[in-house]
Amino acid sequence: MYIKSIVLEGFKSYAQRTEVRDFDPLFNAITGLNGSGKSNILDSVCFLLGISNLSQVRASNLQDLVYKNGQAGITKATVSITFDNSDKKLSPLGFEANDEITITRQIVIGGRNKYLINGVNATNTRVQDLFCSVGLNVNNPHFLIMQGRITKVLNMKPAEILAMVEEAAGTRMYECKKIAVQKTIEKKEAKLKEIQTILNEEITPTFQKLKEERASYLEYQKVIRAIEHLSRLCIAYQFVLAEETKVSAAEVLKEMRANVEKLQESIAESEKMVRQLNEEIVEMEKKKYKDASGMLHSLEDSLAESQRVNTKAQSAFVLKSQNLKNEEVKYKELLKSMQEDSKALVSKEEELKMMEKELNALREESEKDADTLVAAQLHFNAVSAGLSSNDDGEEATLAGQMMTCKNEISKAVTEAKQAQMKLNYVQQELKTKQAEMKKMDGGYKKDQEALEAVRKTKEILENQMKKLNSEEEKEAALLAKKNALTHDISRLRELYEGLMAKFPHLQFQYKNPEKKWNPNHVKGLVVSLITLKDLSKAKALEVAAGGKLYNVIVDTEVTGKKLLENGELKRRYTIIPLNKISARCVGQDIVKLAQTLAGRDNLHLALSLVEYESKLRKAMEYVFGTTLICNNMDNAKKVTFDKRIMTRSVTLDGDVFDPQGTLHGGNCWFYLYNNTAAPVLSQLQEIKDVELQLKTKESELQTVENELASLQNVAEKFQQLKQQWEMKSGEAELLQTKLHQSAYHKREEELIALKKTIADCEETLKKTEESQKKAEDKYKVLENKMKNAAAESEKELKNAQQKLDSAKKKADISTKKMKEKQQEVEALVLELEELKQEDASYKQQILDLDKVIKCYHSEITALAAEVAKTKKSVEKSQKELAKQKEILALQDKAIKAKSAEIVKYREQNNELQLKVKALQHNISKCQQETADATAKVTKMLQEHEWIVSEKAHFGQPNTAYDFKTNNPKEAIQKLEKLQDKKEKLGRNVNMRAMKMLSETEERYNDLMKKKRIVENDKSKILAAIEELDQKKTEALHVAWKKVNEDFGAIFSTLLPEARAMLVPCKTQNVLDGLEFRIALGKTWKENLTELSGGQRSLVALSLILAMLLFKPAPIYILDEVDAALDLSHTQNIGQMLHTHFRHSQFIVVSLKDGMFNNANVLYQTKFVDGVSTVVRHDQFRTRINSPAVKKAE
Template identity: 40%
Template sequence: MHIKTIILEGFKSYCQRTEISGFDPQFNAITGLNGSGKSNILDSICFLLGITNLSHVRAASLQDLVYKSGQAGIKKATVSITFDNKDKKSSPLGYESYPELTITRQIVIGGKNKYLINGITAKNETVHKLFHSIKLNVNNPHFLIMQGRITKVLNMKPPEILSLLEEAAGTKLYENRKQETMKTIQKKDLKLREIDSVIKQELTPTIDRLREERASYRRYETVTRELEYLTKFLVAYDYIRIKETISQKSDSVQSMVQELNGYKTKLEDLESKKKDVGVEIEELETEKNLKEDQELQELETRNSENQKNEAVAKNRCKRADDNLKTIIKEVKEQTRQLENSKKALAEKVQELNSISGAEYQDMLSKAEKAQNDFEEAEKNLQAVNAGMLRAADGHAASLNEQLRLAEGDRSTADTHYRQLGMKIEHLTKEVKTKRQDCEKSGAFNKGQSDDEVRHDKLKLEVNKLNELIDKIRTKQQQFGENMTCRRKIEMLHQEINSSNRDLMNLQFEYRDPRPGFDRRKVYGPVAKLVQVKDMQFAQALQTAAGAKLYNIVVDSDDTSTLLLNHGALERRVTMLPLNRIRGNPVPQNVLAKAQQLVGRDKVFSALDLIEFDRVLTPAMEFAFGGCLVCTDLDTAKRVAFAPGIEKRTVTLEGDVFDPAGTLSGGSRAQNAVPLLVKVAKLHQLETELQGLRKEHATYENRMTETMKLEKELRIENGKLQEAKHNLNELEFRLRETDKHRLRIDLEAMEAELQQLKGQLTQAKEKCKEAEEKVEQVRHRVNNAAEEQDKERKLAQRQLEQARKAMQETQLQLQNKDFARDRLNIDIQAIENEVTTISNALKQMTDAEDAAEKSIADERKELEKVLALLKESSKELEQHHAFLKELTKKIQLKRNEMESLKSKISATGTAIEKLSHEIDVAARAREDNEALLRKQLKSNPWIIEEEQEFGQPDGPYCFEKNNPSEIRTRHLVLSEEKQKLNKLVNVRAINSLTIAEDQYNDLLNKRKIVMKNKNDLQAYIDELDSKRLEILEKAYSRVNEEFDLMFNTLLPNSSARLRPPEGKSMHDGLEFKVALGGVPKDSLNELSGGQRSLVALSLILALLQFQPAPLYILDEVDAALDLSHTQNIGMLIKNHFKKSQFIVVSLKDGMFNNANVLFKTKFVDGVSTVNRHAAIKC
């Protein structure tokens, strides 16, 4: 590969695009005046090859390579070189197929540096590899010989000259690799020492300790192995069962498919028969239609009209019936509503009567009596003040008047007594006569009639039902307490919500900081965790704790951290962790001293005034511990500043004395309720609510019983009404018989006789009382003055009692009147409703009568239509007589068709059913196959051991090993393994395994390191051997070429490289020169030109040893005369025919031997290049 063309644009002195073409494949020379740009061409080649040491191209930075460093408006430099690549032997790797390679490098000031290969952008590394593959490494440039290289070679010492030979031979690379390998060996030695240290100091003691713990693990391993075997056995058993199920399902599907095919064949035969029968039916119907005439059509038309009329008439009848039913239904509904309203009215009336009944009348009587008593007491007092006295009947009168009245009452009582005696005597005679009549009629016979027996039973039944209903209603009244309880719960809820609003600052809401968080760890704010023993200390305790009442008590600092970081708190709070918080309670001796100073009933410890859970003691001591509560201001001041006490004190009103000298308080609202009082009220409400909820739950549980009682009450009421109805009918029937009337009359007369006798006894008592009253009045007449004063005091006392009684009864009566007014309003509304429903019911009754009349008319019309239809039907039947046989045949065929359809339907159903069963079986098989695949995926060992499943005497013999027993054994071993897990140090065993693995691994690594070390040492020995071999070959070859080159440049001379005296070649080399057969001891004996020829000859000899495709020489002949320069040109031309030389020289002797000469000029600040043909001598 050699250069064909170089294109420069913006590079150094070549500002314009300059194309240098026509390069010779062997020898090219460049000449020109100094500063004309000839060396810039060589710099462009080095630039393209990717040189990194810019000093070789006389630049400090890449910007210096741009024309005038970019100051002239040109901002980029481009170098493009075209290489001839036809010689495939010297082609770069990977580019053998390209006849030419055009490589371009471009730099932009402040921009990118890019390469192009054949117009395609390429990476720097790609281009460098391309040139390295053809021995053009510009950063280690054996092919580049610059000015000063000869002088440098001449000044080299023997080891440096040897280094040149090594570089030419390539053994320098061996030496570099040897050094790297030695470093690697040192690292391996260090690694071996580390491994030995770890084994000796760490692993060996650990393994010895862990091996001692292995004995307790033996049972665990045994159980584990057996458990693994049992697990595999059960998996194998399940696997075999699944496979058997799949096989059974497959056989079942195959059998059902065969059966399905048989059904499908049968269905095809039935369809064929159906088609044939259909054809026969069509033929018969065609024949029938041909025989039907116009008269038949007329008859059918008339009959059809009659049928339509019948349908219309029936429809009208049906509508009339439906209308009647609707009306009847509405009547029933209205009747039901009317009954309900009447029932409600009766209940309200009954309630009104109960209020307005005997109790109300009694209350009214009491109120009237109280009013009368009050009026009588006033009159009595007035009469007594007027000199009159109160008689026994309560009226005021003079004593003489009272005596006259008392004597009159006695006379009246005597008269009434005598009259009663006469009535009893007369009634006794009548009873005797009536009894005789009853005996004559047989009314007293022992045998009772059926009606009488039934009457007694019904009467007894009515009494029992009344008693039962009273009991049920009593229970219902007890259950009615549930509503009262519910209302109390609602009221308590409202009060609790109101209290919670007042205590909003005590609400602590948070989110669980992690799943499963135990909320019992959070106790809540301090204020809600204390109970004040006596509420008179509430304000003092609130002042003592202050803001600490709002602090949140938790069990530990971990809980508080969780809540603060992850609890999503809505406001800033202070946490009191019980495991961290500490209080400063008042010592008992200080408290005793304070109580001794002011008295035990005037100073208290704040902690003694509250109750709390003992678990919360640290938090309570923190909040209340350092404070004393005093009953008044003076006491608090004395205690706070007393020597030996000096504690913070708080009064009941909340005033604070601090030993530090501060006093606070006095700015509190007078009506403000202390926070702890509100909290106590909330606790009380919640406790009461909890009790009511329990009570309500009890009532709710008994609601079912209440519903049963209501149902039972309805049933018993129905029975009672029926029994009363039957009893009334029976009594009415019995009253119609003579015997019964006689007995009833006798019983009534006997009852009246007994009543008169009772009245006679009362009359006798009244006569006695009247006589005593006369005596009392006579006594009072005799003691008039004393009685007057006594009566006056009694009248005043009775007036006050009457006034108080009148006020109480009037208040009770007003309440009753209010209830009666409310019931009257309800009754009036229900009566209006009853009236409305009654009117509507009357209208509906009229509508019902009209509907019944409409039905009768429609039915008459229907009868007429039916008569016409009957007549037309009869004529039509006569006409159809002759078609009967034909119709019969058609019907037979149709029956056959229906039979075929039925069979086809049954066959189709069987096919669908069988298809569904096949699908179900197939899905079941697929499910089992999926389960089988899952088993195989979860247990890959099944594939290897499947052939042993179920084999006799094998590990998976299911006959000898009962799977159910295996499962039981598996469960037992699993439990045993869980127990052993808790006892055995499994981690230590695992650690032993890990330690042994680490130990073995380190041993293996040590062996590997030792092997690598030995391999590296062997590799070094091999490299040394190859290096010596190659170096000796290079030494021999370079010496030959060196002597030849020097003899060519300086005829009749010789030059060799020899080791220094007393040393070997590996210690260094030095020049040995002979001129005209005379050896020279050193180069100092030679002239400057001759020394330059020696150095140049060595350089060219080294180049000849491993030739590159391109060599660049920059004025290497500067120190030589013309004859020697010409010899160099001839040498290059004759000895380097396979490489391309580009030589910069100012001497004709050099470039006259070149095949192509390029001359540079510097015109108007820009370099130009001209090509010239070879100069022939």
């Protein structure tokens, strides 16, 4: 079989369909420039043969085999080769009938690759088998000699050369399979050991155990048979008892039914009487409803409407009154503030006046001191000049001063004479006037005494008012406090209601289940009954409590039942009754142990972090008593999963650790529900704080209102005293006016004026006398000075200097004081300006409030009238309703009497019915016993078919059912013991022991059989290996000799006068390896290094061709094997192929003329426009027709 033609399409550089046809059966050559596509033809052959190592066809993947990797619009590569199959001896298996075989392989980018044999799809394996059957295994290609093969052979070691010979001889595959078999034997050996181990450790012990269990199973079967025998005896005894019960119950049942009939007759008579009484009551009720009930409902509706209107009016009145009081208190506060500011203003103004007076005084003093300084300076200058100063500070001579003193003495004498004359006249006039007044003082004294009495009375009233005035001030203070508290309560209530509106589910609302309901029965929601000790633990406590936080606590389960049935609850609640709840609380020893692990301050029992009333302890233990609060996840994990603790814990962030192994994240459902990031408990704490403040303020307001109520009498008394005081004040003013307008009063005023004139005259006389004496003394002093003028002058100069220094010092001090005081005055003026502005603001606010208060007064007057009107309407409706109720009460009394009779009859009926029920119960019980006995008999007959056949022997002596010989009670006890024994055996007995024993025996025998088979197979394989090893050695020697012979012949052809052979290694054993021995002429070379490069290449090529010649293949492919040879050697290769290979087809790629000129057909490749083309040259015909050949012929 040889290649006839190759068709390439889209394969590597062959873009278009290219057919390489008419291959020579013997020697074909392909040549062309580098890169023209000559090697691609060889690659296409390898591709078709199914090569798996793509590197041998210079590709990394199948896509590289498509023209330009499919980038030029060509997406598939196809190679078709037509083989000549005319020589049937070399035909592939199964294709002997075909003269030609066409095989196609196609690959598509992104698709699959496929094979066709003669146009029919075939698998890759089938194609491989076809080629392997003719010696063309492309994955072990001895027929394919590539460029690097020669170099590889030259570098081979003796063992590798031996491997080539083994490959040629066909023993290499045997060697590989032998190694694989030896590995398999090793694995099987391990499996045998494993089987032996299983036998020793599992199956044999199990086998022994099952034998023991079989004995227990047989004992168990014996007990079961004994139980079956005793069960029959007991069942027979029970069957006999059931039949006896069935017969005896019938007579008792008949007697009880007769008693029931008698009692029912008595009940029917009583019920008849009850019906008659009920009819009478119905008639009376109809009459009552007809006469009064309609009117009663009408009056009640009228009263309710009147009360509603009255309440609405009163509410409006109270609200307006409260608003008025608030405004009045505000008005009083403003007035008080204004008065205080006015007082402060007056005080400041007075203070300013005082300070201005002080400033003026200081200014005057400063000016006076300045004048004194000037005078002292002038006096000093005058004394220095020889002058002397008088008492007025004027500078004059001593003579001039003496003249002045004489004039002053004369003046004083004159003034004294004039004053004495005036004094004498006035004294005489005073005596005359006093005599006239004595005649007219009667009426004046009466009026004066009356005025004095009125003043005393007024003073007494003022003292009493002063005592009460403190109470009035207290009332004002209380009113102010009440106003402030009312404002605070309103603000706090609004805040509280706003906060509660955010959490509607925190309000537990219900309707009183009964009329006389005690609200104290319901304690409230858990969340509203606790107070947090530490707000930082709010989130953890909320997660710890979970849904229990919104459970309702009540005193008893009865309260809970009433709430659920009649409380009209708006949503579902879980109720905790304090008298029934039983809670489990974590013990203190566990808490202490957990604190030891996590740290005392890092872990607490949830219950210890909340405050609550002591009576709620059980409920709180139920909610908080089983959870620990930890500061972080590490501590929580540590204590939760500690085997000594194993208690649920929650971190401050809300992470939950459960001993069962679950962990929940820190996000609370309620935060999402309310769109809030803060825990409910912390916000609830704020609500409680507000509620506490509200209750405190309300308590304070109640206290203030109580105090105001107690002060009401004091206020009334104060008003009475004030009215009396005002009356007395008016009376005193009238008397005062009357006294001032009387003639006596005028005379009295004239006497007062005369007395004053007398006092003035006496004062003038006294002063003139003093002036006269002073002037006379001065005159005497001046006379003495005149006598000692020089000494006095020096003394006076010294005194003048002292006065000047003193005056200067005093002037500086007074100036400084004046300036300091002036600054204080300026600061006070600024303060006064601010107070005046505040006073103006208060006045404006008071005017505005006055208008508001007047408006409220008018509205309150109108509302008061409305309240009075609605109050009268309510009172009228109440009277009419009371009257109608009296009428109904009389009718109800008669109805109650009839009802009492009905109750009496019904109680009598109840007693009779109880007796009937007791009898009926007994009848039912008896019937049930009869039915049970009947059912039991029937059931036993159905369940135990043997009873029918054995029934005649029940209780009969000398049978298996002889109850005297075989006591049923003892049989029952024995049966129970056997049942216990059966149960105990049943726990340990393996019911499948018999079956398992047989299965185990079967498995044991099977394993032993398999073990024997494996051991036999092993011995056979080892014997076969030994025999094949001998045959392999023989075949290898034959192959070595044949290859050695062909190797020498081919080498001699390629290199004349040279010899070559393959010889064993130093051990002289072929199986240890082969090496080259080369002789050039008569000289044998020790190694290949002594040869030239071309000679070494010929050695390797000769060995390769000798191998090929040992087992020829139908086709050989050589790719530039002559690359390292010169032209003469290349030509020898061509001749050698013609000489030694006459039965195989050669396809050779070469660039040298010496090689391809010896080929019968030459294919020349060219690369045109990026695509490879092929041109065929028939050289065999050319050589035949050449002149040299013809000449030779």
